[in-house]
Amino acid sequence: MRYLPLTDSDRSAMLDVIGAPDIDALFLDVPEEARISGPIEGLPMHASEMAVEKHMRRLSKKNLAAADAAFFLGAGAYKHHIPASVDHIIQRGEFLTAYTPYQPEIAQGTLQMLFEFQTQVARLYGCAVANASMYDGSTACWEAVAMASRIARGKKRKVVLSGALHPHYAEVVRTMAKFTDDEIAGAPPSLTAKPDDEGLIARIDEDTSCVVVQYPDILGRLPDIAKIAEAAHERGALLIAVNTEPVALGAVKSPGELGADIVVGEGQSIGVGLQFGGPYLGLFAVRDEKHVRMMPGRLCGETVDAEGKRGFVLTLSTREQHIRREKATSNICTNSGLCALAFNVHMTLLGEKGLRRLAMENHRLACLAADRLAKVPGVKVLNDAFFNEFTLLLDGDARAIVRKLTKQNILAGVSLGRLFPGNDGLTNGLLVAVTETTTEEDVETLAAALEEVLA
Amino acid sequence: MRYLPLTDSDRSAMLDVIGAPDIDALFLDVPEEARISGPIEGLPMHASEMAVEKHMRRLSKKNLAAADAAFFLGAGAYKHHIPASVDHIIQRGEFLTAYTPYQPEIAQGTLQMLFEFQTQVARLYGCAVANASMYDGSTACWEAVAMASRIARGKKRKVVLSGALHPHYAEVVRTMAKFTDDEIAGAPPSLTAKPDDEGLIARIDEDTSCVVVQYPDILGRLPDIAKIAEAAHERGALLIAVNTEPVALGAVKSPGELGADIVVGEGQSIGVGLQFGGPYLGLFAVRDEKHVRMMPGRLCGETVDAEGKRGFVLTLSTREQHIRREKATSNICTNSGLCALAFNVHMTLLGEKGLRRLAMENHRLACLAADRLAKVPGVKVLNDAFFNEFTLLLDGDARAIVRKLTKQNILAGVSLGRLFPGNDGLTNGLLVAVTETTTEEDVETLAAALEEVLA
Amino acid sequence: LEEPLLFEIGHIETTGVDFDFAGKLDLAGVEQPQPPSPAPSSRLGGFERTEPIGLPGLSEPETVRHYTRLSRQNYAIDLGLFPLGSCTMKHNPRLNEKIARMPGFADVHPLQPVDTVRGALEVINELAFWLIHLTGMHGVAMSPKAGAHGELCGILCIRAALEARGDAREVILVPESAHGTNPATAAFAGYKVEDIPATPEGRVDLEALKARLGPDVAGVMITNPNTCGLFERDMKAISDAVHEAGGFVYCDGANFNAIVGKVRPGDLGVDAMHINLHKTFSTPHGGGGPGSGPVVLSEALSPFGPLPYTARTGDGVVHLVEEEDAESFAKEHFGGPLQHFGRMTAFHGQMGMFTRALSYILSHGADGLKQVAEDAVLNANYVLRSLDGVLDAPFGPSGPCMHEALFSDKGFADGLSTLDLAKALIDEGYHPMTMYFPLVVHGAMLVEPTETESKAALDQFIVALRSVAERAKAGDESLRTAPHYAPRRRLDETLAARRPMLAWNDPDLA
Amino acid sequence: LEEPLLFEIGHIETTGVDFDFAGKLDLAGVEQPQPPSPAPSSRLGGFERTEPIGLPGLSEPETVRHYTRLSRQNYAIDLGLFPLGSCTMKHNPRLNEKIARMPGFADVHPLQPVDTVRGALEVINELAFWLIHLTGMHGVAMSPKAGAHGELCGILCIRAALEARGDAREVILVPESAHGTNPATAAFAGYKVEDIPATPEGRVDLEALKARLGPDVAGVMITNPNTCGLFERDMKAISDAVHEAGGFVYCDGANFNAIVGKVRPGDLGVDAMHINLHKTFSTPHGGGGPGSGPVVLSEALSPFGPLPYTARTGDGVVHLVEEEDAESFAKEHFGGPLQHFGRMTAFHGQMGMFTRALSYILSHGADGLKQVAEDAVLNANYVLRSLDGVLDAPFGPSGPCMHEALFSDKGFADGLSTLDLAKALIDEGYHPMTMYFPLVVHGAMLVEPTETESKAALDQFIVALRSVAERAKAGDESLRTAPHYAPRRRLDETLAARRPMLAWNDPDLA
Structure with a gap:
């Protein structure tokens, strides 16, 4: 096997050091009746690169690119x-095969990139702070709803969804809300030339923790974020703006600028590509720094090292689940690091x-x-x-x-x-x-x- | 232009430092009547990546891959x-965008690679020393003939070519010989089940500087290198063996082992790919170390640095034209560094x-x-x-x-x-x-x- | 060499892209392309951007250099052994990168009509088939985007199944040695979390577990092999007990690398297990993702998996089942209503990871995958035993470890910690191991070499680890300030958290 | 970190490739592939290998790591400015790498029937068209494999043209400031080489040249812009004089980067000029190749160019003309016998470089290519003038330089040399400039920044160069032992040449 470096003589020598007669002696704790001996049944034996490539190419060609x-x-x-240099850079082994930057002294490449990425996203969204990425736009949208719930400390349980929110995003919110007992108010969109901002505003009440509106919306229209934000804020609700096409923000005002409190979206347009739906890149930002400690996902921050040199670290990780366990601000552990890099590089090329x-x-x-x-x-x-x-x-x-x-x-x-x-x-x-x-x-x-x- | 970093304000600031009123003032030495003003006529203006990629893809699709x-x-x-990791490695910027390793302290990557490559080629060919590559098999073949002439010090001017030598290789030798006054003896191959070794041997005489025989030959047959070598040596001629399919040498004895003095060939099979004929990879080796100083092309050698650490340098460059000018052992300056890397990596994967x-x-x-x-x-x-x-x-x-x-x-x-x-x-x-x-x-x-x- | 921030070297006026023709370049030597059609007046509804955004650009040469230089400040598997326990930093085959970029996979939209994406659906279905086969389960949910998302998916399946039988249970039991994600996940799904202690030999205390089981327990989340690097010998007994009490068994599959091809979780009674494709199946970690966390499900849980999913029918066609046809499809093909709990994400999951994982499975095959587990376990035991007498291995007496070796800081000189040893390892040219996890061991160090390390690489690593361990025991004070030779000295994480600077602000504007 | 040699870490029994099926993997879930057909008995004619070859292998993980680590000991443009004069180390666009790998270019055999390679022939012909257009010449030989090969091609064209008119001339004149390749090439083609001196301002001495011209002079080889970084103002006069004396003008095109889009060599009377595609047209240098050296030719020389070549006929079809049909094709389409001098290489030249160079030309276009020359010259002059008073510029008074700035070691403290300064520059994070070339300047330093460096990058480089220059003048002894911070200290090149070790020999066997 081309990926397994041990030779048979290595294996014997190592077993000698361990003092085990054979490999199976190392699997003694696996109950014998459950242990599989011999190759896995039903699966073909190992295959050459050429064979695997041919097989996968055949499947690839069954799709219309x-x-x-x-x-x-x-x-x-x-x-x-997507410029060719984006793919060149994300294939650098030092980016591609690195782990989450938990050891910052030897992960400044990834960390500085994340800091640049956060800054780019924050500026694009007109926000103060962005996190280091989430799975995709739909899960980022749900995380924003959950964050609004946290901020409302359970005192407001109603989530008002615009009818022109991407239906998959709405479906994710509905699914997750089933398990958290939030009440979801929404309706399919009406086929009007302008979005029904008044109808949405009419559904906001004092029990509303947040309003979710997409910009541009699922029908391509542009809702009046500023007006909706004002209405939401009047009733003590947060406005979550969802954007699924970041390129649009090169032409229209940012949601943060218009008053949205949390801005989330899909970053796939910049650097990532279609890929039949994944991996994509969830963007997440808050307009006001005061909400930072309520944010989900990883954050990269600037600091100094023992010699006073600038450096970057993952920070505020007390919000994260691998530390906070059941008190974490989100269930997210892995993010979309490599897609964030692709976004960062493509956005740098664009400027x-x-x-x-x-x-x-x-x-x-x-x-x-x-x-x-x-x-x-x-x-x-x-x-x-x-x-x-x-x-x-x-x-x-x-x-x-x-x-x-x-x-x-x-x-x-x-x-x-x-x-x-x-x-x-x-x-x-x-x-x-x-x-x-x-x-x-x-x-x-x-x-x-x-x-x-x-x- | 995406590849040109200067902005217009950079340009003015720099002209100020130089003290020139405008760019054209820097081209004063170009006679005005010959100087082109404005964009180049006839050529389209600069084009986006997307436009160029589409155009080239259209041309690519006109070929049957x-x-x-x-x-x-x-x-x-x-x-x-060719394993996917070969292309991954040759696209590392540190290999792809490096220059000839004239500054060995910051080129050990390329140099150690060349040292490994030379060793692999020498062993594959059954020789003592191989060089750091040449343009392709056909030019390596001509360089071998020229080297044999040098060794004969002009006293022998006849080159005997096997009829079953690749006709393009023979044509290159004939073309170049026109200008060096070597006499080329050759004939088209005969369609026999075995190569006509006896006929070839019969053409070797005392005025023969070298005999060139391909193994396997252009018809796929295997000449008896040992017998031909013996005959050549008896008449004071060198035997040059040409191989165009290095994979063959995994199955049959090497030409060096069988007595060839100079072994040259095409390395394209290992790591390089078809590419419509180029760039390819000329391999060049000598069986006996005594011929090293007569060899063409670059050589990488082992040495030590000021602290005694092992390191590698280009060596014996007194043979090369950028130093020896008209006394150089070959006209070659650039070699096939990146193709040599591809060969080196693929051969390492094969083992x-x-x-x-x-x-x-x-x-x-x-x-x-x-x-x-x-x-x-x-x-x-x-x-x-x-x-x-x-x-x-x-x-x-x-x-x-x-x-x-x-x-x-x-x-x-x-x-x-x-x-x-x-x-x-x-x-x-x-x-x-x-x-x-x-x-x-x-x-x-x-x-x-x-x-x-x-x- | 220091690399400045993009914001310090880029300009608002610089761009590394050109826009000149709408994809047309007609040559035949001399023809000039047509100028683009004139722009109609904007229809942006009065929302036109007026203010600068603040996004500096770089030309392509500057961009390539910026990121190439940045990349060199990272450690990566391509540079050396990466012994992070529980993270499975194995080699990422380059073939898989090539395959993921084939146009039929990389350049397909998730909402294309299904007739134009049959090959993509086949990839998902084929991978699903092998994941089920390798785990001995009944179904699989492919859409979760990463391990933690998969955990959530599994727990939501359990909750949906319990709700479907009208059984409102409130508690999930989690052993001490569980991954930190497990309790977080259970809490997110609305459960109360209770701990179950470990035995002195590092396994789940079966009796304690049994004692706690009851009608309020929805299930247990268990990691097997566990985070002490040991196989839960009593897994089947645990499952039986949980099932008898009416609960479900969730297994954290992060450590599946140790047992793939050796034992099937389905045979041990597991109801749901997520699989980190970036661990066992080697999709690249990429500095923190993307991941992919398919969840294999038992027969009892399969009907509750999320939408969308793929299914191959008798005629060989692979279908994509979404909200619209889930009901009718289930009725027609599975003979009953499908009780999916909803949708966890837009679209169909991490296609780019599926292609890589499938290539990985086919490349290794029936013999190779089994060898993966065997070599991973062999390598870990070799490290464990080669450090006998140098580092304390608290569960060493429990017998062989699985794919990771666990050590404690016992014997370190006063004032020197696991952190110091880890940072000193950086100066030896290695990424540190996982530290202070699992919590059951003092100053824990969890070393997972993986199967893609050669014996020579392990030997070199053992020498380095032995050396720093001996220095830690001898009280070498220089460890306290390590690393000394990394791109950065120790970074002030407290400062970063106390005064968060999370975006670049132009100092000239401050 | 040191990286051992492959031969020190590999094993004869290790391989990083698998051979199991002849390219077949039929899944549908469960089918096992057929075992391969049995091997017939070998038909190797009794030449079977019996002895070991001595080629150790590595698994894929080890291979990727070995070469990744090796690569990090290299300097490269992707890492920083590479001021090597005369080498034109500019950025290599990544688009071109992508295009060169399109299957229709990368996966085509040179001897496929021409109907299956029309696109490839069009690429060659289109590139040929633009090269002719940009240089104002009449024809082009595309097959030379690199610059020096192109020089040889040009000189052979001259020789063939002279022979065709029965004019046996024996001498080629080469100015002092020529590239070292020029005299080597002329000698290889069977000519005697004579030098022509330079004027004090760094250009060809026109009068001396005229004085030497005569019926024995086949031609001159001239570099323009020359290696002093200056444009040969008298180029047209030189050409006229040479032509009048019955000779031909060869121009070394290595420095075409400085003038592309600004002046056409054809307008100055040049008969032949090679073009280094890896310089002006930015195909990657790759640590020493592959290059590509097409030679543009005047009307007088075009009939003598080598085979094969491409030609587009009136019907728009691009033909590949080889030995077989050269005669008939010339007769039919050019109205005369074609007097090609033969073949310089198997096949058709460096296709992989042609695709990249054509992409480069189309990307830059009419405005961009001209900007290339302008920015290259601007950058060089900026470096030249920014070091006023720090480094001696012997031809500074001659006016602006072209794309490279030339300095001398005048004013260095005793015992410190250009070499010392160059090695000290390594410690500042830069590759040194070209040293001791051209020979006409003492301790020459030739700096070519190229147009793909930003002003910020130049400013940083100027600071570094200024600092080492000042140290050289102040007599800083530490320069003598530089570099101090590179992967290696100064290497003993004398030892390497005195006792050549050109292949690895197992020390255990010695």
Whole structure:
């Protein structure tokens, strides 16, 4: 086996040192009736690199890669171009094969990177402090709800979800709340050109610990965070803003700037890639430093070493479960270190200038696409405003149309029918995302295909 | 431009320090009538990563990659599986972006690697000393001929080439000899089951500086190096053995062991890959240490530092052209450092055990393939003996048949017609190579297609 | 060499990316690309950014250099042995990195129509198959994003199963030697946590456990092999007792590396166990993640696993089952309602880790995986016995250890601690072992060499460890200020916690 | 940390590869693969290896660690500024590495039928097109494998052209400041080499050159910008004079980085010039190669270039012209016999470098390539002027330099040399500059920062260089034993040459 360095003669020599007659003598504590002897049944014997690579390539080729299609999917995961140097850097053995930086003297590479990452996320979100990443946007969203509960010390048990929150995020919150006895108030979104901010505000009451609103929302619209924040704060509730497309924040005001108390989101757009849904990168930030000790997840902080040199350490870990056990602020242990690095590197390559241009390029192409698609008979653009994703209303069941277009290598978007199963009022909705990777030909291809299928 | 770090304000600040009004003031020495102002005409403006990647991918897809075909080409370049860790290591910035190790104190990584590489090559070839690599097998072959001339001090001017030497190698030798007035004796190979060693020996005379013989030869046969070496030595000539498939040396005796004086070859099979012919890796070794100072190319040697620690340096560089100018032993300056690293790493992963198993697997599959193809009506196997490549004699023009099979994604081999244009006697010959990457299905595919096309 | 922060060297005006054409470059030598279509007026609804964000950029050359230099301040498995007990720092095969980047895995959207992602679903299903097979269980939940998330998933399954039978139990029992994540998880799921003591030989006290079992106990969370590096010999008896009392058995699978191919937790009565793909199945740790924590489930718990999941039907097709069709799918194929407890994350789990783990399993195969456990245990015992008489091994008399060797600070000179020894080990060129864990041993040092270390590497490590241990016993004061040769001397963690500086603030603006 | 040699840690019995199935792994869960077909008896003709080879192996974990640790003993551009004059150590874009690995480029055999490699031929032809365009020449030979090979190619073209007109000339003139490769190349091609002196301001002495021209002079080899870092102002006059005397002008293109997009050598009368793709066009140096040295040719020399070559015909198809069809192709498409001088290498040149260089050209484009030259020259002049009064710049008074700044050791304290300064620079964290070259300057130091260094990086480097220069002038004796902080102290190169140890020999066997 190419991954196992011991030779048979090593093994005998080592058994001699140990004083054991054979390997099985080391497994004496495993009850004999349960111990397996001989190779594992049913599994093939070890395989060469070539054999494994061929097998996996065969499976890979059974998927339609985004680059091989006219591609318009979004809904919380976006296809962006990732510079080649990002992957080069995350494959450096010193980053790839390092552990959690518990020994800071020999982990400054990871720690400084995390400190830079935290700063980038905090600034992007318009917040004071960000943590060192979480699993993904949906779990970060739940952690934010749980944090708001902690801050409310159990005195407020109601969580108000915007209807236009990503349905998977809402589902995660609902699932977890089942076990913590929080009450979740939510409803499917209504197909209006602007988000129903007034309706959301109307649901906030004195028992509300937090309000969760997505920006841009699941239909691509832009809710008025400032207004909702004001209303929430009036009733003593925290506003949690959720963002699933960080590139948007290169073009629009940050949620923190607009008054959100906790800002969470998915960081996948920057550096991480599609990867069929994971690993992704949960971003988590608080607008006000006073909430820091209530935050979940790891935090990296600046300090000095014995000689007074600047250095970085994991800090405030008394909040973490491996120390606090049942009093921890979250269940998270592993975070998304390597994805945070990818985000950090890609964001460094972009810089403010690059991020703004990237955002404007996304928006420009999305506007062109919306205008073009609106010209197709049977197609209506729902949104008044949007960033790089908008909702089409089709004369027909969007889900069936998406399936049909797949056969022409067009991945036309995400149907609202798939996102909100069982909501008959939404079945004609199709969520279309456009990024810098979308060409005008792609848009033409989609328009022509829609024209044909809707005729 | 993403690769150019200076900002416009940097540029002005720097011009101020220099005391120049503008950039063009620094190009004053370029005659004004020749100086280009403005962007280069005809060339597009700078392009994004995404644009360049798309353009190059489109060109890449216009080629049939070996992995997507039933593949049987050899003739000096072989398709082998290269472990993923080889590419990982050669992409380490410290290897990839380092220069020639002229400053040994900060280049021990490259230097120790070269020392290991030299040792591996010397052992594989059965020689005392190998150099730190050359451009490729064909130029290494020419350098060996030139070295033999140097050793003969111009007293012997005849070079005897085996007819079964790779025709490109022979062509390189002939081209260069035109300018050095060496006389080249050679002839196309004859289609016999065994190489014509006697005929070659008969051409060696007292004016012969060296004899060049390939092992295995271009038709896949194995010449009797020991016998030819003896004959050459009797007449005061050196024997140069050329090997284009290093994997073969895991199965058969090394040329050095059999008496060759200089052993050269192509190292591409180990670690480097096909790459449409380059960069490849020239291997060069001498059986006897006494010839070391006549060798071309770089040499890495062991020494000690000021504290007595072992270290490595480039040595005997007084032979090299950047020092010796017109008295240099070769024209080579750059070698194939990164390819040598790839060879070194792959050979380390293989080790003796792996190399032998790899060789035997190649040979086993080649034997099976030869037997299977021999059963096709209209196909005859020429070779008595072979390693992983053999010659088929077809009832028909091999070149046309190869072209025909291409349409079925079968890359059937290299026709002798292409290798030896203008030799009518060879047009039915087809050189077929089989490696560990060849599956039994591939062989069946080829056999079935040949059966059809020859029917 | 010190590397400044990005914020100290970058500029707002610098960028390492170019945006010029919408992906088009038509050459044939000379054609100039078309300028992009003009931008329509913005439709951002009045939310346009007006203020600077504060994100400096670097050109590509500066970026590559910044991170290359930063990386060199890290220790990593690629540089040397990484003996962190309970963390299983084994070699990460490079083949798996290559496979994870195949376009059919890396460049696929989670919401593509299922007909365009059949291969991805097959990967998930194939990995699921082997995880079930290797553990002797009945089902598996693939979506948990890491070990702790998997623990939570397992406990939620238990809670859902109990609720389904209307049995409201409130307590989870956790032995002293459990991972710190276990009690945190149980608390998060709404349970009261109670400790169970360990025996002097370092195992769960079976009698104490039995004594505590009762109708209020939802289950136990047990780590096996446990954190003392020992196999819980009484595992089957524990399971039987818990089951008899109406509870469930959760097993922390972080240490599965020691037993894969040697014993199947399912055969010992386990109901749920998470598997850290980044431990036993060697997906890279990456400086703290991403992880992946599939949870294998017994027949009793399988119906309660979360959505989404994959299932292969008789016709060989792999299905993706989500909220929409969970009910109908269960009815049609499993002959009953599926009682899933909900969704733990958006999308389907850590695909990028699944491809790597599956490649790992196929590469090792039936003989290799078993060898993994055997060599891991052999290496740990070799370290344990090679330090006889040098370091105190409190459970050494209990017999062979599993894949990690546990030592205490007994015999250290006054004032010198496990921490000092660990930091001195850095100067010897090694990452320290796990310290002060498990809590049952004073000044604990938990060494896990893993199976991917050669005997020569172990011998070198043993020499280094012996040397620092002897210095600790002799009272060498220089240990107190170690490390001396690392990129940093000891860092002031108290200061960091007292005055948290968690983001960079421009000192010029302060 | 020291890293032993492979031969000291490897074993003959260890391997890091597995061979088990001929590329087949059929899963569907449970199927065992077939055992391989039995081996027929060997057909090796009696040459079977019987003796051990002596090649130790390592497992994959050990291999990755060995080379990772070795790599960290290297300096590289990714770690810092690399001011080697004449070597153009600029950043290597990572995009180009990705592109070179696309299967259609990396996994194609050089002898595949041309219909299966049209894209590869297009890459060669497109790169050829831009190289001709950027240099203002008429043709290009793509197959030379590196700069020196390209020089040889150029000189052979000249020789072939002269022979074709029956003109047997014997002498090549080379200015003092030429690269050392130039005289070596001319000698290799069978020419006598004669030097031409430089003027005090560091350029070719035009009058001396003119005086030497005559019917025995085949041509001159000139480096422009020259190795003193100056542009040869009289280049056109030199060319005219050489042409008038019936000779040809070879230009060493190693320094093309300074003028790309600013001036075209073809406009200055050059007949042949090699281009180091690893310099101007940034293919990675890789610790000493591979290089790639295409040679652009004037109309007079183009017919004599080597085989094979590519050509795009009117129908847009790119052809590969080899021995077989060179004659007929030339007749049909160029209206005359093609007088190629033969073949310089097997196959078609350095494809892996072509893809990278083409990506580089397209990425930079019309504006970026010009900026490359401008920034390279700006950076060099900035270094030159920032050291005014610290280091002697012998040609400083000649005006601005091109892309490299030349200094001398004038003013160093007795007994301290350029070598000492260079080694001291290592302790400051930098690779030294080129030393003792060109020969026309005493203790020469040639600094080429390249355009991929930021102003901040240059400022830091200038501080370091200033500091060591001041120490050299002040007579700081510690310079003599520098470096002190590198992986090795000064190495004994004399010992290495006197008693060459060029391969590892087992000391146990000695």
